[in-house]
Amino acid sequence: MSSHHQAIQDKLAMGITWSVAMLLMSTFLWLFSDIVIHGISGVSWEFLTARPLNAGREGGIAPILVSTALILMVCMAIALPIGLGTAILLSELTHQFGWMSNLIRRSLDVLAGIPSIVFGLFGNAFFCITLGLGFSIVSGGLTLACMVLPILIRSTEEGFRALPADYRLSAAALGLSQASTLISLLIPAAMPAMLAGFILGLGRAIAETAALIFTSGYVDRMPESLWDSGRALSIHIYDLSMNVPGGNANAYATALVLITLLFIINAGAQAIGHRWSSKRVLVA
Amino acid sequence: MTKRIPVLLVLLAILPALIGCQESPAANQPxxxxxxxxxxxxxxxxxxxxxxxxxxxxxxxxxxxxxxxxxxxxxxxxxxxxxxxxxxxxxxxxxxxxxxxxxxxDGIGLIVHADNPVANLTTQQVIDIYTGKVTNWQSLGGMNAPIVVVNKAEGRATLEIFLHHFHLANSAIKADVVIGDNEHGIKTVAGNPQAIAYVSIGTATYDATAGVPIKLLQLNSIPASLATVQNGTFPLSRxxxxxxxxxxxxxxxxxxxxxxxxxxxxxxxxxxxxxxxx
Amino acid sequence: MFKTWSSSIPSFPYHRDQLLRWALWSCASIAGLILVFIILFLILESVPALRHLGVNRFMFDPSWHPGENTFNLMPMILGTLFTTIGAIALAGPIGFCSALFCHCYAPPRLASLYGRFIELLAGIPSVVFGFWGLVVLVPLINQWHPPGPSMLAGILILAMMILPTTSLLAQSSLAQVPTEYLRGAAALGLGRWATLRRVVIPAAKSGLWTAALLATGRALGETMAVLMVCGNVVQIPSSIFDPIRTLTANMALEMAYAVDDHRSALFVSGVVLLLMVLILVTAANWSNRVPRHV
Structure with a gap:
């Protein structure tokens, strides 16, 4: 292939990716600006700290913010350890029970395609009724944990798989146990991928409506414990925009708060992950 | 990090308690x-x-x-x-x-876009629109544009009352859009000058007053309002x-x-x- | 290649490793059991309808009008298929290009900004997408070609929703291609595009497949946004401007108001959806026979 030909191809590929990226960015900026323009006037310190009044048309979203935070905490407290464990198993120990891990991997792929409303109905039947947790933040968090597991596991697993085999071989040569190899070498090195999974999972969890309406519920009072029902931000947005006439303004404001929150969490996770991995991995 | 994990766990455990302290009024009351x-x-x-x-x-x-x-x-x-x-x-x-x-x-009224010149429909006209016998606004005194028929999803009380009142079978309705909640219908009509839908009169009144471009149609010259539902002259209510x-x-x-x-x-x-x- | 590492090399703190393995297996079993529980739940709920109505009714009834005792699911199965295929056909290439842009073409600053932006998108609630679609996109399509709520609107909104997932996962699989490969390609005098096409993309293939698979799963299962923009008329569409109803929208629209056989029939649509995902995963696994342990 002539270098001239190659140069043309290079230019073409570059042009295409740039224009696609710009197209994507402008479409989403359109969506964002729509939310910001309509939402910014509604957001104030009072909006963040007050209780909702008149079905959410007036007042603020304080209890809803707290409930959302608690639901996400429960979700991640459950999903992160299980997800990490499963991902390590799938990527590091698969050869021992090849068919078993294959089965688990496939079942996770299927799980990723189950609609959120099925998770909601399942969570309601299993966590709320069978386990007797009722409409509660715990039920909601557990249901969400089931939902984000596939995405968490797959991206973590990809992260481990991508680590050079030298890491494991040199660790073995140094006589490190599997456990120490994992904790001091592999997990830190796979951190960026885990973070990507965490952020995607969190995004999925914070954006969820249908799975929560049947599990963590609709109550917009400040939760007094994890066993209370609490309304999540996305349910609040749904209710205001689709069920409460005149709720649009506060729906936009709530959506803006949710996106800002997500931005802060993402940035925070990035910063922590960056610090951690740079501290741990001494020589790559 | 290993040092931080217990701290995190403790935080996780006490956070709900903190919230509890802050909120619960008289703790000894069951x-x-x-x-x-x-x-x-x-x-x-x-x-x-x-x-x-x-x-x-x-x-x-x-x-x-x-x-x-x-x-x-x-x-x-x-x-x-x-x-x-x-x-x-x-x-x-x-x-x-x-x-x-x-x-x-709660009453159920027919709504169209605010720009639609049609203001009144008879029972027969509604039946013709929903069964697909009339498909253009022109024959009803409106603009020359196709009618976009908005129907409610199966099982909704609003649908049952609508079908019952107009003696229609749901399978006879030729819908272009099927909606769920009231606001879904109102947003659909507000964004579509050719659409017609039936929704809660209360919701529609609230939104129309708030400036959403929709209007409630009269049915057989009876205005659809909270007052006419209350005094029983408007027939569709639940x-x-x-x-x-x-x-x-x-x-x-x-x-x-x-x-x-x-x-x-x-x-x-x-x-x-x-x-x-x- | 990891065989040499974990199965045969003796290590000192042996008990710790046993404990580790035990812990990992319990994690994985929990992860695997969730699906079993969900399948059991779906089947239990749909058995009454299957027993009363039989499988054939769901395929050959004249229409879907549970109020009038007809239960044909075929139009909705097609609706789900069409929107999902459309969305992935749109979001796949775009997401891939966006990942390439971020990983290879954009200046580092812009790349990191762009990456952050895409991450943010992954967390926008489907309600917000649906809401935007309903008040902005659908009226636009209506002006172009009435009625507005349509398969096209569904495909566009779904594609927007799965783009972040596709792009981020594709990006992370591109990022995992070892730098030695790139250096090797540079040493061979390959141009950037040739390097991408011949070295990077083949090396990242497994990750790219995973990205596409997860995104397809998400598109199949998406509910609220699709419900708000697709029009939800149960029919086999004759053009992309026709309204359609997906299986998920069917469940979300009617579940809250359904009783007895109707409710159970809605769970049958859940089972059908599950079967579709199963087929998808099996097909993806089959076509992606490249050994995963490379």
């Missing part, structure tokens, strides 16, 4: 929970009534959950909820073991009900008495429903 589930139409109203009830009874928490009328009926029957909410009257086979208490009325077993618990009974009392009338009006005659 708290009773009243669980109400069901219709999403009724839920915002009952949630507000619940807040007022809580203010009067500090030891009671009213937990309102949505999920639809049939969920309300099923939960009231199974005992998962103390009270169910339904945006319809009970079916005959449901009245065998359940009791419905009406707390408000009750909003609270459902319990035949022998509700005392707490549920107290709440239902409260929800049907004049104390909550302004809340009913605030939510654009029609209060019970006092």
């Amino acid at each position: 708290i009773h929970k009243l669980i109400i589930t069901g219709s999403s139409t009724v839920a915002p109203l009952i949630a507000d009534i619940g807040k007022r009830f809580e203010a009067q009874h500090p030891d009671i928490r009213v937990d309102v959950q949505t999920g639809g009328s049939s969920r309300g009926v099923a939960d009231a029957r199974s005992g998962i909820a103390h009270i169910g909410m339904a945006s319809r009257a009970l079916h005959p086979q449901e009245t065998i073991d359940l009791l419905a208490t009406t707390i408000a009325q 009750p909003l009900t609270l459902v319990t077993t035949k022998h509700p618990r005392p707490l549920a009974q107290t709440f239902m008495t409260f929800a049907t009392s004049p104390h909550v009338q302004n809340l009913v009006i605030q939510h654009s429903f029609i209060p019970l005659p006092s």
